Amino acid sequence: MTTLTLTVVDIDDTVPGIRTLTLADADGGVLPSFTPGSHLVIECAGGANAYSLTGETAAPHHYVVSVLECPQGRGGSRWIHRQLGVGDTVVAHPPRSAFAPVLRARRHLLIAAGIGITPMISHLRSAKRWGRDVLLLYVFREGRGAYVDEIGSLTDNASFFTDRAAFLAELAPVLAGQPFGTNVYICGPSQFIDDVVAMAAELGWPPSRIHVERFGGELAPGDPFEVELSSSGQVFTVESGVSLLECLTTRGHSIPNLCRQGVCGECRVTVRSGTVMHRDLFLTDDERRHSMMACVSRARGRVELEL
Template sequence: MTRLTLHVVAIDDAVPGIRTLTLARADGAALPSFTPGSHVVIEYAGGANAYSLTGESATPSEYVVSVLECPAGRGGSRWIHRELSLGDTVVVHPPRSAFAPVLRARRHLLIAAGIGITPMVSHLRSARRWGRDILLLYIFRDGRGAYVDEIRTLTENASFFTARAAFLAELTATLAAQPFGTHAYLCGPSQFIDDVVAVATELGWPRGRIHIEHFGGELAPGDPFEVELSSDGSIFAVESGVSLLESLTANGYVIPNLCRQGVCGECRVPVRGGVVLHRDLYLTDDERRDSMMACVSRGSGRVELDL
């Protein structure tokens, strides 16, 4: 995959704790278009993180991302907030999407918390361009709402909340009132997503109409499973809370890796058999038939790898 070298042409720190970057080519030439809900992976010393694109998706001249500072994170947000400056260059992987709007949906219901609003912004832009029926519920800490003014220019069908009780009341009523054929899109912290899914499930929503975008790295530990390697027949366990990548490395196998979040594609391994629980944001449905991302995806029972 060809990486892009882009320049930081604007920095916006208007929302406390959130830094918005505008990235462009040195010559201002057009960048690859992207599907609404797409992200880019930005490399930094020692790793890479994925960030949702919030700008225009059709033949853009710039990419816009917003990054929440996470002092206890892997280091990418600290680098962006504390070290990156106007005019600096960054290495960016081309856009990919695992959170695109379902075109056949009768209505698109967007539900976001905090920085989870970022993939929703491009959904709103697309809905306005194509005249799609869309509704947004957005909860955030008082004074920490990102894109609030821009959202108001993109749609009249947005509700904003800073109180959990008010949000939950509106969430329940909204989920209960949606016409058949509505698809819901959720992004935010894991507990937030679990709570929304629980309410939707209680109201009879089928799982196939609920689409989730997790924050990078926020994944449950998962159940233990076994790995069998076709090359030498070795079998070993991957314990709960330990990734396949970590287990392979501990057993002496060298697997290229970079982001450890299931977004960059570096640690893709071939699968010969078994049930894989895919958690990545990189592989297509076709690619998942015979591959998995070792950093985040897990198996059920035993998985045979073609290694």
């Protein structure tokens, strides 16, 4: 898999608990362009993590990511916050997006909580560049709002909330009052996403116009499901709280893997039949029709794999 070697050229710790890194090509070259809503997978202590790119999208000389410190996490954020310094190098995989703006949308409604604002920044840049109609709702803890000043330079159509009740009071009428053809993009903690999606569904939003970006590795245990392997006919059950990757590995199957959070693409397996509940940040919609990431995704009922 192609990787990039990037140098840390600046670190910003202005927002408590959030470290913003500016990364440049180690040889000073132009970096690959990316689609708004893309993330960068950085190989960290303990594996690899995906971080949303917030800088310029076209032929950039720098990549910018913001990382929330998670003391109880898998170690990537602690490594970035406590060990990484200006002048250090990191290994990253080229940008990839599963959260791009729908270009035909009449309006783009962006709804973010906390560090979930990061993928919205490139959406705002794109909307400003191309003159697209955009509206942002952003809720965060007092003193913990990231990119607040930059948002003000990108749009006049943004509302900020530091009180959850005030945010929820505004959310329902905003969702209910959007013109036909609006697409909504939601990023934040899992429960936040689930609550907003549920409200949108109750108000009649079609699933095709609801787009979510979940944090890698933030997963509920999930229900048990059955797996059939096409090569051998073997059938087994993946229990709640256990990943498909773990089950395959314990049964002697060698499945490449790196991040175990659905961001790197290493543990991709081919699906012959069944309904997959995709939880990754890697596969495109087309790829999800016949593939799943064994580390995080699950199935509903039974799935047949080409293994």
